[in-house]
Amino acid sequence: EAQVTQNPRYLITVTGKKLTVTCSQNMNHEYMSWYRQDPGLGLRQIYYSMNVEVTDKGDVPEGYKVSRKEKRNFPLILESPSPNQTSLYFCASSLSMGRSYEQYFGPGTRLTVT
């Protein structure tokens, strides 16, 4: 089954404690991206990757890092989480950036930073 998986699905952490949210896709997609969803603000892109070792900033990259060492994985790293990073996070993938409108979305990770 074609899918994007994220782990963990729920996470409560404290300010400053480094964390990683994993994202994996099994469709051999080149393009992957991370979004955060906040009430009244919709989806905002954090980072995206057009292929292995090619990443770029989205609209709200501050406080986040990503890496793309393998085609299937695109982890999101919060080196020093802060309460304003409390949000619902989605990973997504598509065949290419030009086909990003056909992104497959993961189930989401709800992060709470206290």
Place this chain on the structure above:
Amino acid sequence: AQSVTQLDSQVPVFEEAPVELRCNYSSSVSVYLFWYVQYPNQGLQLLLKYLSGSTLVESINGFEAEFNKSQTSFHLRKPSVHISDTAEYFCAVTKSLTGNTPLVFGKGTRLSVIA
């Protein structure tokens, strides 16, 4: 840069009534437009898309949207909603299908269908 405005953050409607979710975009160039649906506790799914050709596009579950270039709109409509249509709907735009241009999402409209 392109942007998307969804004029209503919440739309309550009775079951079997018609609904229109409004979306306006701003761009100085040609655009490609999309509607996504997010059911409770799930990720987004592509509902329908306008890439070229007919300005009226339809989804498999009865929704339709019409691209209106003069009004820079891409409103989503359904003549008779069902309880299962309760979800959040996002309009999105991109100006290129081949270049380095990410998809830009609106803030979403929460559709609540009341029995």
